[in-house]
Amino acid sequence: MSLEEYEEKRNFEKTPEPQGTRGGKGRMYVIQKHNASHLHYDLRLEKDGVLKSWALPKEPPLTPGVRRLAVQTEDHPVAYAAFQGVIPKGEYGAGTVEIWDSGTYSKEKWEEREIIVDLDGEKLRGLYCLIAFKSNKNWLFFKKK
Ligand code: MN
Numbered sequence: 001m002s003l004e005e006y007e008e009k010r011n012f013e014k015t016p017e018p019q020g021t022r023g024g025k026g027r028m029y030v031i032q033k034h035n036a037s038h039l040h041y042d043l044r045l046e047k048d049g050v051l052k053s054w055a056l057p058k059e060p061p062l063t064p065g066v067r068r069l070a071v072q073t074e075d076h077p078v079a080y081a082a083f084q085g086v087i088p089k090g091e092y093g094a095g096t097v098e099i100w101d102s103g104t105y106s107k108e109k110w111e112e113r114e115i116i117v118d119l120d121g122e123k124l125r126g127l128y129c130l131i132a133f134k135s136n137k138n139w140l141f142f143k144k145k
Contacts, residue, residue, distance in 0.1 A: 003074075015088065016087070030081045060124060062124065069139075
């Protein structure tokens with residue numbers, strides 16, 4: 001796991017996003033509403049010193065029975081969980097980022113293609129699943145109960 005892809009995509013002289021390093025053993029959970037070229041929601045879960053990340057094209061599900069596409073994206077530094085601000089025009093992900101929900105999670109199951117977490121946020125609470133499709137970066141994200 002590395003932050004290479006994260007760093008390669010960004011010019012830190014131009015974007016206010018954190019450069020950050022790996023570290024920490026916490027269990028942070030955050031969803032950032034990212035009003036970029038397409039409005040989406042970035043789900044991030046702290047694991048092994050980085051934020052594992054997925055982009056949801058639609059609003060995250062508050063109740064069971066709603067399945068959302070979640071496209072896996074590059075790992076982000078842990079410091080990104082606190083980031084809100086404006087990524088300047090012309091930069092990667094240009095647009096506004098605001099924290100939509102945040103808290104912590106506990107791990108029920110974390111395998112390569114299946115993750116079950118108990119989210120303790122303000123909006124999202126309870127058991128949530130991430131299930132990967134066969135051979136790409138697309139996952140399904142839904143509330144279990
Ligand atoms: Mn994004």
